[in-house]
Amino acid sequence: MKIIITNKFKALAIAIITISVLSGCQTNPNKQLLATDKSQVQLRSIQTRAFDTSDKAMVLRAVISTLQDLGFVLDNADLVLGSVSGTKFGKHEYIAYQLKMTVTVRKRGKKQVLVRANAQYNIQEVNDPKPYQDFFTSLEKSLFLTANNVD
């Protein structure tokens, strides 16, 4: 009996160690509010593109149709603020996930608009450049305009 209890404690200790090691990627939950993995400048360059048009409404409508093509259901939209948000319930290898996106469109000078996309995958921020590139590629097709990198 004693041996079993010791074994149990051993296993518990191993479990605690494993958990604390593996949860190393979890920072202090109280700091999540303002936590990001990348700097503001890096994030903006990944998430932003400039398009050569001054028609904000037209770009917003293209963003809306792109989001719909990507399987998002829009949650809200605002022309003045130039923002659109949507949620996608997707499946990858039979595992369901939730993807939330907010896209903002604002004028940059008289001849350009800046489009910034922002995604959240389940309970994580998305700062991998690839998904954003895919998004802007789809948006380019629906706008018939080229997405320019912003310096």
Added chain:
Amino acid sequence: MNNLFILSVVLFFTLLTLGCQQTIPKEALALSPTSLEDRQIQTRLYDTNDEEMILSACAGVLQDLGFSIDESETKLGFLFGTKDRDATDAVQVTAAVVLALLGGSSMAIDKNQKLKIAIVVSPNSSGNKIRVRATFQRIVWNTNNQVTKAETMSDPEIYQEFFSKLSKSVFLEGQKI
């Protein structure tokens, strides 16, 4: 036996904590091969250039279906509505009863659901028709208040029925009924 149990608990937690390292699937924001087909199922064209009339007919059909309109932006032709409904499934109830009779513990069954609809109205490229695209999602909770389903509803029949109701609404709006 005990050790096996503990090992499985350890493994479970290991997998759970590893979960925080999962990242976004590569194709999550790329167009899927079915996106064109989905668009056709979700879209209808109306022979008018009166975007406002179509949008108000859409608001009317949302009310016909018992949705409340939570968000709207008329300048972008956008409407968003939700409704909460019962999600009890007879098959699940039967399974739960059978399980209880066999002496098993009580099984959680689906209880309620939130249905979400987003409608986007836009003029087509030549400006003589109005395009309406509707998309539906639902979230289902069980008797333990856990989310059991969160999905996009993609059954073409739902969309056919919705658009036939919308056509009726467009007609009724036209007749000022």
